[in-house]
Amino acid sequence: MDFLDNLVIPATTQHLNLLKVILVLSMLIFLPFFGMIFGGTAFSMIFNAYGRKNKNKLFIRFAKDIIDKLAINRFVGVGLGVIPLLAITFCYAQLMFEVKVISVSLLFVATLFMALAVNFVYSFQNTFQIELLIETFKNITGLDKHELETKIPEDISDYEFDLKNTNSNSGLYGFVLLLLTAIFFAGGTSIALFSDRYQDFQNIAQMFLSGATLLNFLFIVVLSITVTGSAILFFFFSWQGGLYDMDAEYSNFVKKIGGNIAFTGAAILPIFLFLSFIMMPNVSLSGSVFMYTGLAFVSILILCNFLYAVIKNSDMKYIGAAFYLLILSCGFIIMKNQAAFGTASYKHLAEINLKAEELEKEKKGKTVNTAGVNGEEIFTRICSACHKFDVKLVGPPYNQTIPTFNGDVKKLSAWIQNPTKVFPDYPAMPNPGLKPKEADAVAQYLIEKVSGKK
Ligand code: HEC
Secondary structure: OHHHHHHOOOOOHHHHHHHHHHHHHHHHHHHHHHHHHHHHHHHHHHHHHHHHHOOOHHHHHHHHHHHHHHHOOHHHHHHHHHHHHHHHHHHHHHHOOOOOOOHHHHHHHHHHHHHHHHHHHHHHHHHHHHHHHHHHHHHHHOOOHHHHHHHOOHHHHHHHHHHHHHHHHHHHHHHHHHHHHHHHHHHHHHHOOOOOOHHHOOOHHHHHHOHHHHHHHHHHHHHHHHHHHHHHHHHHHHHHHOOOOOOHHHHHHHHHHHHHHHHHHHHHHHHHHHHHHHOOOHHHOOHHHHHHHHHHHHHHHHHHHHHHHHHHHOOHHHHHHHHHHHHHHHHHHHHHHHHHHHHHOHHHHHHHHHHHHHHHHHHHHHOOOOOOOOHHHHHHHOHHHOOOOOOOOOOOOHHHHHHHHOOOHHHHHHHHHOOOOOOOOOOOOOOOOOOHHHHHHHHHHHHHHHOOOO
């Protein structure tokens, strides 16, 4: 996306390192939360639809609790979902400065989808609460079913009807948008690794031809399932003492479903970790990629153990540990991806760095420290005897000569300190005998004056 390229300037080595740290931190916030909101919306939507179809109160309650606990609230959605993804996009835009490939555009589109998704997800969450509110008020009235149907004003029952539609629609839209976010995010980050094949990825449609994108998308799906299952167990049973109003039936139901979701995800995850490792292009492989993949592998296996204990003995003791271990695994996976990206973009980053240094040098050449010396005063006292800006005096007019120095203060100052013969139709200029700082000051004054800055 060209406008993104216009927003960023090449970064120096220190800046690049800082960017990498910001990138890893943003990923560490984004990925687990995305897993929670993506999987949470999906499971909540499924249990909601099934529960409503079969009039199963337990399922509907589960659907409501999942989206309540996992998506938390709108501020969290923006803070842990949209903003980190935006930060990730800008980091990539910086790190892939002037690279002609679709990665950054894909991430940018992913961010837009995410921002839209958040809106639908929280209105989905909201409808459950309003429904519950209406339900509670109905119960308070003490009216029976028939009375309720006849006595409730029409606009309220209309509203209730709309609410049901909003509920199922916004859940679905939110889910589809999150799905798109996942696809574009997977595309942007995987294609960035193929630094030897960037010319193959020039328009968005080409993303779908990339096997790595598809695999990484599936990886995100499986990771989201694992995160969601673990988060259900964690937020229902461990975090701040868990949900307080669960009866035994509901609690067993949640344990069983949450445990199975988490364990299934965690058991499949190593396979995808392995496959995505195999799919990595050679240009991105390095020792640290191997190391982090290994660490992720081990921590996921331990996670499987914990989760197995949970479903086997319905032992909730390890739930906190399992959840934190999962976050740690996410950390290793992210480090692996970033190490791979670092290797793949190594050459390009060196180029950016060179450019940045040149830019810096150029800037330095044009600015000098002239504190305490007045360039204008020197000009009036010494130079104006022989120079004017617009007409020839003893020396040539500045408006003609100064622009040939291209704004380079250092170069002009050097010439003033040691004038050499230039024009055949002028005599040589006597050395005005200025100190370096004075020469700098008058040079800067003349350059600014001629370019119209003063
Ligand atoms: C005694 C007269 C005299 C004074 C004083 C003088 N100049 Fe010059 N200046 C000249 C002449 C003559 C030339 C043409 C030199 C040549 O063609 O070799 C010239 C040329 C220049 C040029 C053109 C150089 C180029 O390469 O195009 C600059 C810039 C310049 N002077 C700056 C200054 C500044 C700044 C001062 C005051 C610190 C100054 N001059 C003082 C006579 C003077």
